[in-house]
Amino acid sequence: MWAILTLLVENKPGILFKVTHLFRSRNFNIDSISVGVTDNPEYSRMTITTFGDEKQVEQIVKQLDKMIDTIEVKHLDEHKTVYRELSIFKIKLSNASDSMEINKLANAYGGKIHDVRKGSIMVELTATPDQIRAFEELAKPFGIIEVARTGVAALERGGYEN
């Protein structure tokens, strides 16, 4: 099972180290991790995606929750969550028509074109990891030179309803 975890942590040096260390020492997997400060500069939010069966994910959540530096840990329900990852693809331009083709493809996925050169083009795509993978498959025949991905950032839908 693929799981999205969201962690509210104290914004102090060394916390990222402790979180990743926990995954290593407890034999859990990190699929992706992203960290950024929240509206309150005292806290950071980490979004971690991981693989494991239900029992493992439950253990990961409990172990993270036990950490003194984590203020809140949640296993997010994919269907009630907005989650996105930013990716940048550098793709080869071999034929004259490639630029046009890639442009179309990027548009179809809601991507943006950056830095068109003689031999390469850069596409920025903010989407779900699934959509990014799909785009990657379609871009492969052109020749992908480099990819950079940020990892998922996620927030639960809805909010305070009082």
Place this chain on the structure above:
Amino acid sequence: METMTGARALMVAMEKEGVKEVFGLPGGANLPMYDEFARCNIRHILVRHEQSAAHMADGFGRVSRKPGVCFATSGPGATNILTGLATAQADSSPMIAVTGQVPVAMIGKDAFQESDIIGMANPVLKYSFQPRSANEIPLVVKKAFYISETGRPGPVLIDIPKDVQQKEASMIFPDEFKILGYHPWTDPDIVHIERAIEMLLSSERPIILAGGGAIISSAFAEVQSIAELLMIPVVTTFKGKGAFPENHPLSLGPIGMHGHAEANKMMTEADCVLAIGTRFSDRSVGTFEAFEKRLKIIHMDVDPAEIGKNQTTSVAIIGDVRASLRIMIKMLMQKAIKRTEENIWIKHVKETKAYWKENLKLHPGEMGAAKILRKLRELLPHESIVTTEVGQHQMWASLFYDVIQPGTFFSSTGLGTMGWGFPAAIGAKVARPNVPVVDIAGDGSFSMTENSLATAVLEDIPVIVFLLNNFSLGMVAQWQRTFYNRRMIGVDQGKCPDYVKLAESYGAQGIRAQSMDELDKAIKTALKSDVATVIDIPIDPEEDVLPFVAPGTSLADMILPS
């Protein structure tokens, strides 16, 4: 508000926490802190190796249930305490380690005696602090003690750069503070306790499994009340040994790899277990799958992460186990539930217990392990504290030394740290100077921290080392005999050193006991002595610890003496 140095603030803050003793060893990076011993009411107890300081603090903490404190300098001083921190973490022992660090500006420069102890120790700590300015120290100390001793206890490291120790600042010693992400206590869920009672009442063969958590939370009276009210037999884990008086008619002793035969047997026959403060470690339960299908598990623990970690449970009760048991007892009282008649299960349990008391084959010689440890039990007052090292002697202690007064037996059960018992005994004696403290030791383990004899003698801490000497690394030898076709590699320690002479060279008392008579006299002499004593007891190097549940097998498949 008062102006003082960071080092002074550390000492004042520790005094406020009630610290009276610190175990440690000075060096360049913690000298400003050491200088403060000259003008505070904290006694410094000098060790010969920092690992022993950590074990002493650990032993002190387990006995007093308040964090023991150890000091070490930066670099190698700090790395030397790592084993002690890991031991305390594995056994949930409250401890504060204070290390010196190179000055802030030198951190990360590979300075002399610099080690990233915060990074290295992270996985074996409950928490760590590295104050970067002197005025942080009072709050850091307050938080460190609170974190170490609340909830599931554990070691906390305070790593203080030398310049932070030296700098003066206006200090505020706070009484109140918040730690947002730390919730050590959960109120037990009443509904779950009710369900647990129903489960226990409707089961035919219930059993109580008391773990280390029962000892940490001092739930002795509560465990006994539940057992007696519902007439349920009690087994313990090895860490839980002594959570329940082992001379009680309902006591079966520890289960596990070297559990009591009757305990392992009854554990495998039970249909419902009330597990109190245990993590179902592999050494305790073997492969649980063999019988867990028909076993309903009620799991009480203070640590929510233990629920479901190693074992799927039917009912989980999260919270301090003593508090949970008290609620359970109250409910039973309200329902006027008290069993007085022995049912078939209890009769069967008692018969099984009696059978093994009669029929467990023991070493035929005069100086067999069982006879030696039963002699010790006979002569030691019930309130005496016993620690052990790690190895065969430890398992023999589990099998043959009955703990009668709960909470008087301590061992490195989780990490299995050889060399723990002796310094831990010294720490225990400091915490409770008026009772005899005995380290049940083996020669392999004792060799690892024997230089703590210097501490015992110079600091006037008269503990007894009860050394079952088989001149070898006995447990490894047993595995080589059992699993490696008697190919004995790296286990022979020879008759080196002579432990009587070794003790004497430190100014301690050394006595060799080669017969039961000599042993009797030696124990009596040691108990009367006001100096640390090593009783060297040569035993048969071929004696195995039995019963034995081979690793990766079920408790039902235990190997018995033939």
